[in-house]
Amino acid sequence: MRVVVLGDVGVVQGMMHIGDEAMFRAARDELVARGAEIVAVSSVPDETASRYGVGAVPRIRFDGLDRTAAEDRVQAVLAHAGGRDVLQQGDPARAVVEAVHGADGVLIAGGGNLASTWPLHVYERAALGGIARILGRPIVVTGQTLGPDLRGRDRELVGELLAGAALVGVRESASEALAVVFGTVPRLGVDDASFLGIAPTGEPDEARRGVLVSLSLSLGGAPPEEIATRIAALVDAAAETVGGGVRFHAHFGPLDDPQPRGDEPLHELVRARMRGTSTVVPTGDAPAAASLARSSAMLITGRYHPAVFAAPAGVPVVGLVTDRYTAVKQRGALAHWGQDSVVEVSAADRDGIPLLASSWRDRDRIADEARLRFPRHRSETTQWWDAVARSFR
Structure with a gap:
């Protein structure tokens, strides 16, 4: 075939x-x-x-x-x-x-x-x-x-x-x-990459720790400096709430270039406005990105696939959106796993901080819901690919 x-x-x-x-x-x-x-x-x-x-x-x-x-x-x-x-x-x-x-x-x-x-x-x-x-x-x-x-x-x-x-x-x-x-x-069904490299139970390979941040250049036409200031306040609040440090990871970025490109310049704008410290994880490849997202205690993302990777492992996610397209995707990815914490990026500080606090308080329920839904989503995905293969035979 x-x-x-x-x-x-x-x-x-x-x-x-x-x-x-x-x-x-x-x-x-x-x-x-x-x-x-x-x-x-x-x-x-x-x-x-x-x-x-x-x-x-x-x-x-x-x-x-x-x-x-x-x-x-x-x-x-x-x-x-x-x-x-x-x-x-x-x-x-x-x-x-x-x-x-x-x-x-x-x-x-x-x-x-x-x-x-x-x-x-x-x-x-x-x-x-x-x-x-x-x-x-x-x-x-x-x-x-x-x-x-x-x-x-x-x-x-x-x-x-x-x-x-x-x-x-x-x-x-x-x-x-x-x-x-x-x-x-x-x-x-769930996104095709939802189970990329995941353990059969959906549990991460290592203990969850810290806050992971993956942002998108899509800002809805808003000034990057203003948005960066708002996101920095949200990330600082997450760091104080969750603990364990903050890591930034660009899902669109260079494989081997010391100069920031892709999503990285926005990350640097945010990092420069934060009160706390943070580190940068190189872009790498998809399996490494999936493992990183699943091993974080909290995810803040303007990109879609960090949420796709993190939610099946029960990681609380705050999705930043700018328009109908990004809202449809983020809400869709999270809804499969019983989450719904989505906020306009222009309100990342005002509305995002209380939303993040609520998600963190709800983290045990979020993890339990992911464990409950995981077997069905995994089984349905297997059945889907079986049907795809049959159609080509």
Whole structure:
């Protein structure tokens, strides 16, 4: 069984995006465990092939194209898949079509990019789905957030993609409702990376300690200095409440660069405004990030996947959000595990501090709820990947 898997993977300019890599890694692990050979669609095929021990081809690529050019490219790619030699030699889409032709199916790995915020990702996935349809290969869409901003042509393309899929998996009730509007009966479940490297019981590998902070550059247009001051007050309050020190960990950051990049400059702004001390954990890779999140006593995060990693282990989480998109994701990730502490980043100090205190007081209930829900979520995830593998056989 050979499966072409598309995720937003590939380390570009030394920058690691842990969440995107984590969802691909989880999909690879689950499919390989069921006998699959993987061919990744990657921004940096050689890097991805080496990192995961898989085959890899380049993305079709819609970067920098306006709507007209993107539509023309989709049609050209689909024409090539249908047997017309219309693409130039060296066009990366040729390798994608060839990979799908030699595969038993196509998997679109988990993500939050099926939204009008990122039309290039919508077109990339629509084109891959079209190739699979023309070549008669089943397609599965897994672990998705749909929208919530999804309109016009993007809405049409996503609707066609989901309608043509053998299976559709989403990770929040809001995405489930939108999928139903498209005429799909989706599976609602936890994020695909929820159990990456986790113990069978969900317990962390080491005793939980301290406060972990992972922030996002998405600030809703607010001045970074103002937001940093508000977050610093929240983190100081967490340090006093929880104890055990504060660690900052960038989920979008450099693998080997002493200069702050990605999320790190925001982290440094916050650290400079804190009353207390803190340390920095290098970005690293997805398994290390998952272990770090689960071994923390409290998580404050503007990123999605720290919450995905921490919540199954019963770690209290305070999610910082800036808009409908980030709110849907954070609330969805936490709701699966019985948590709901989400606050606007612009109110991190005013509303966030009492919310954090409440979560900390509730930490025993949060841990018990995670233990209670863990077996069912783990079992349902196993059943999902069994069904995915069957669809490709």
